[in-house]
Amino acid sequence: MTLQGRRSGQRHSADSKDSKGTDVRLYTPAEAAAMLRVRESWLRKKASARVIPCTFIGKHLRFSEHDVAAIITAGAKQPLGRRGRACP
Numbered sequence: 211m212t213l214q215g216r217r218s219g220q221r222h223s224a225d226s227k228d229s230k231g232t233d234v235r236l237y238t239p240a241e242a243a244a245m246l247r248v249r250e251s252w253l254r255k256k257a258s259a260r261v262i263p264c265t266f267i268g269k270h271l272r273f274s275e276h277d278v279a280a281i282i283t284a285g286a287k288q289p290l291g292r293r294g295r296a297c298p
Contacts, residue, residue: 234274236265242273246281 239257243250254271257264262284263277273281 236267236272236274237278239271239273242278245278 237245239250239253243253246253253262253273256262257271257273263273263280265272265274265277
């Protein structure tokens, strides 16, 4: 992050490489919450309880694209079939 970015209060997600050398984009809790359209406090609470996948780098909480996708998949519900109607 540049000094100018710090002064204006901008936050940038970090890019790093995984063990295979592939680029991994890490999102801040605010960025991940915006992507998931949930409150940041909900996301932080679930991450601290280790209910959802996340990455802690030291004390810093981050979410990879894989983490965000896993949160979405875990929250998906299968549609229910029709109930209570007898077929004629």
